[in-house]
Amino acid sequence: MVKKSYFIWLQQVFINQKLIWELAKSDFKKKNIGSYLGITWAFVQPTINILLLWFVFQVGFKSTPVDNFPFILWLSTAMIAWNYFAESLQTSVYSITESSYLVKKVVFRVSILPIVKIYSALFVHIFFLIFLFLMFLLYGYGPTIYLLQIPYYLGAMILLLTGLAWITSSLTVFFKDTGQIISMVIQFGFWLTPIFYSLKIIPDKFIFLYKINPMYYIIEGYRETFIYHKWFWQHEFQTINFWLITGLLLIVGKILFKKLRPHFADVL
Numbered sequence: 001m002v003k004k005s006y007f008i009w010l011q012q013v014f015i016n017q018k019l020i021w022e023l024a025k026s027d028f029k030k031k032n033i034g035s036y037l038g039i040t041w042a043f044v045q046p047t048i049n050i051l052l053l054w055f056v057f058q059v060g061f062k063s064t065p066v067d068n069f070p071f072i073l074w075l076s077t078a079m080i081a082w083n084y085f086a087e088s089l090q091t092s093v094y095s096i097t098e099s100s101y102l103v104k105k106v107v108f109r110v111s112i113l114p115i116v117k118i119y120s121a122l123f124v125h126i127f128f129l130i131f132l133f134l135m136f137l138l139y140g141y142g143p144t145i146y147l148l149q150i151p152y153y154l155g156a157m158i159l160l161l162t163g164l165a166w167i168t169s170s171l172t173v174f175f176k177d178t179g180q181i182i183s184m185v186i187q188f189g190f191w192l193t194p195i196f197y198s199l200k201i202i203p204d205k206f207i208f209l210y211k212i213n214p215m216y217y218i219i220e221g222y223r224e225t226f227i228y229h230k231w232f233w234q235h236e237f238q239t240i241n242f243w244l245i246t247g248l249l250l251i252v253g254k255i256l257f258k259k260l261r262p263h264f265a266d267v268l
Contacts, residue, residue, distance in 0.1 A: 020112050024119035031120075043127055046083060050076055050131070066198055069227055070139055078195040080132055081222045084125035085157060085215060086186050092117035092165035093172050093179045096264060104265045111257055114165030118158055125154075136226060146229045153221040153232070156242065160214055163249025166257045173260065173267050193219055217242040 054072045066074045092114040102108050129150065133143070172178040193215050199207060210216050217238050224230040232239055 016109060016112050020115055020119055023112070023116040024122070027116055027120040028123050043124060046124065046128060047131070050079070050128075053079070067228075073135060073139060073141075074223065074227060075196065076132060076135060077222050077226050078193075078219045080125070080128045081153075081157070081219055082190065082193065082195055082215070083128075084121055085161065085218070086190070087124070088118045088121040088161045089164055089168070089182060089186060090179075091121065092161070093168045093182050095165065096169045096173050110261060110264065111166065114169045115162055118161050118165060122158075132226065144229055146225050146231070149221070149225050149232055153218055153225065156221075156246070157218050159250065160218070160242075160246045163246060163251075163253040166253030167249065170253075170257045170260045170264075173264050189213075189215065195219060211238055212241055212245075214242050214245050 053075060057071055057075065065071060095113040095117045096103060096110065099113050102113065103110050133147075136142075168178055168182055192210075193213060194202075194210060199210060202210065217235075220235075220238075221232055224232075
């Protein structure tokens with residue numbers, strides 16, 4: 001019965017995809033409304049960050065290649081994936097409290113609000129995937145068949161984020177410090193995920209701790225798509241581990257959200 005209810009709940013999310021996209025577009029435009037450049041800022045600021053990284057590590061420190069690959073490309077591939085994860089999670093935490101007027105509408109499906117934030121951040125992420133592709137072309141690396149698995153890793157990250165967003169957004173309604181806690185977790189997570197460094201420098205006895213981190217799977221997946229040219233099914237353990245954790249988060253998120261949903265309007 002629980003299993004059937006769970007899939008019906010997910011089915012409703014898919015049925016409302018058109019509404020989610022419309023709300024996501026509206027949210028994306030609203031983020032920079034009133035500024036002179038408008039939504040352009042959403043693309044300008046991250047672009048400047050990548051250019052600064054290129055200047056610091058490639059020009060300034062003259063960083064050595066990683067696995068015979070330019071460090072800036074190796075770093076940017078992971079940074080773009082992590083930035084999407086961090087932006088989506090940080091904004092989705094407040095998705096319920098920011099839209100109290102919708103929460104109080106009995107007929108509105110509140111569970112889509114965290115997903116709206118994830119989709120809203122997706123616009124910038126797609127732009128940077130194209131930007132990353134152009135960077136690889138600039139360095140002389142052409143497209144390969146492995147780029148076909150980008151939708152797989154992107155879809156996997158969206159499902160991971162959905163589970164986390166349902167949990168954190170529902171908790172934020174009752175525990176206002178959730179947002180600050182998530183910000184700290186993201187900061188720790190950044191350094192505990194091999195983004196700036198290779199896993200080869202980590203002692204063997206600690207490597208398994210990194211590999212159970214679901215974002216390690218995504219980060220390495222992006223690198224293996226663009227750099228190492230490996231398919232996701234070549235890593236059976238990491239793939240099974242990722243989907244077990246993601247599935248658990250989705251189930252916990254669904255149960256928690258459904259349990260707390262009737263009390264949202266009373267608190268907001």
